[in-house]
Amino acid sequence: MPLIDIRTLILVSVLAGSVFALSMAALKRIGTDHACTRKWAQGAHVAALGCLLVALRGQLPDAVSILLANFLIVWGLSRVYLGSREFLNQPPLRRLDLALGLIVLAGFIPFTYGAPNLAARIVIVSSVLAVLFLHHGWLYLIEGPRQPGMALLPARATGTILMLAASMMLIRALLTPGSTLSPDFLVANQWLQPTAFITLIVVFMTLNVAFPILLMSRMQHALEQARARYAHLSATDPLTGIANRRRFDEFFAAEWSRHQRTRQPLALILLDVDHFKQYNDRYGHPAGDAILRRIAAHLAGMARRPGDLVARYGGEEFVIVAADTPLRGAVKLAEQLRTSIAALGIPHDGMPTGHLTVSLGVAVMDALPLSQEALLGQADHALYQAKARGRNQVVSATGRIESPASP
Numbered sequence: 001m002p003l004i005d006i007r008t009l010i011l012v013s014v015l016a017g018s019v020f021a022l023s024m025a026a027l028k029r030i031g032t033d034h035a036c037t038r039k040w041a042q043g044a045h046v047a048a049l050g051c052l053l054v055a056l057r058g059q060l061p062d063a064v065s066i067l068l069a070n071f072l073i074v075w076g077l078s079r080v081y082l083g084s085r086e087f088l089n090q091p092p093l094r095r096l097d098l099a100l101g102l103i104v105l106a107g108f109i110p111f112t113y114g115a116p117n118l119a120a121r122i123v124i125v126s127s128v129l130a131v132l133f134l135h136h137g138w139l140y141l142i143e144g145p146r147q148p149g150m151a152l153l154p155a156r157a158t159g160t161i162l163m164l165a166a167s168m169m170l171i172r173a174l175l176t177p178g179s180t181l182s183p184d185f186l187v188a189n190q191w192l193q194p195t196a197f198i199t200l201i202v203v204f205m206t207l208n209v210a211f212p213i214l215l216m217s218r219m220q221h222a223l224e225q226a227r228a229r230y231a232h233l234s235a236t237d238p239l240t241g242i243a244n245r246r247r248f249d250e251f252f253a254a255e256w257s258r259h260q261r262t263r264q265p266l267a268l269i270l271l272d273v274d275h276f277k278q279y280n281d282r283y284g285h286p287a288g289d290a291i292l293r294r295i296a297a298h299l300a301g302m303a304r305r306p307g308d309l310v311a312r313y314g315g316e317e318f319v320i321v322a323a324d325t326p327l328r329g330a331v332k333l334a335e336q337l338r339t340s341i342a343a344l345g346i347p348h349d350g351m352p353t354g355h356l357t358v359s360l361g362v363a364v365m366d367a368l369p370l371s372q373e374a375l376l377g378q379a380d381h382a383l384y385q386a387k388a389r390g391r392n393q394v395v396s397a398t399g400r401i402e403s404p405a406s407p
Contacts, residue, residue, distance in 0.1 A: 087214070161202060252309075
């Protein structure tokens with residue numbers, strides 16, 4: 001009476017491989033848009049079919065139950081390996097699955113028909129699978145943790161199981177030549193030969209659990225990245241690349257709430273490009289867009305404190321929020337912005353100066369409590385005064401001209 005019925009183990013490995021294949025196919029159908037799932041499903045189906053043909057040894061010709069069966073097993077497991085390479089963003093190894101299958105097939109033919117040798121066939125297929133499992137496991141142990149969004153525990157568990165599978169195949173390849181083989185391969189009276197199919201069962205069961213987790217982890221990471229990109233885009237002005245009006249509203253509200261707690265001054269500066277409509281009419285809208293981008297970059301480069309925000313307020317207007325900044329500091333910053341933009345020397349024939357200038361209105365909420373709307377209204381009124389009094393100047397909410405217009 002045999003200790004272990006290899007045919008039963010083979011059928012269990014067929015079942016395990018089929019379940020894994022169906023699981024991968026189901027994941028693809030429900031929308032996991034990874035080409036690797038197709039390779040995993042294909043490989044598992046083919047490997048399971050190869051195992052089934054092995055189980056039918058004696059009922060099918062040797063060309064089918066030996067040659068084709070082992071070709072399919074190696075091709076299928078290689079296909080699963082290629083799916084993992086794709087999943088882990090490794091360079092593709094084209095036709096590796098076919099190449100390994102043909103290597104096994106070429107090695108089996110002389111030991112099946114020329115000089116039949118079961119031990120030689122076992123050494124060939126076990127050696128190929130040992131190398132395949134070894135590198136497959138190495139991918140998950142070494143490359144897996146480097147991948148963004150990778151679930152580390154399932155990746156390391158998968159790599160460890162595949163390494164153990166490689167070890168078992170290597171032991172089988174090394175010990176088979178010195179062992180006593182049963183005349184009927186499907187009836188084993190010692191432990192060595194059944195290990196191949198026990199190994200396949202464990203590998204398929206491990207992958208069936210780990211791969212869906214790894215896929216879901218990757219998808220969750222991609223979803224979080226997409227949300228972060230959307231949040232960035234929703235808060236960014238598409239023309240200038242700085243914060244948009246929505247981001248300004250959020251930031252201003254947060255800083256206003258912080259001011260209510262700390263009573264630290266909160267400054268608001270509104271900036272308007274002087275005679276921008278005339279600039280567009282004279283130089284064209286593409287040139288006007290380029291100027292807005294240049295000014296936005298310049299403003300962002302000058303207001304870089306953690307409590308500062310530069311945003312496009314609308315059209316040719318920009319707004320700067322400066323936390324913990326009293327009136328004197330806000331006026332100084334506004335004047336620096338005015339003079340530095342004038343120093344850019346951007347040609348504007350519609351201006352008396354011959355170059356582009358800006359007007360700025362400054363308002364500060366200090367000890368006197370103000371609503372957000374009131375503070376913004378003060379800055380807007382100050383800007384209106386700067387434009388009404390000749391442009392190219394800074395006016396504070398007190399009504400005082402902080403920098404005279406250049407002649």
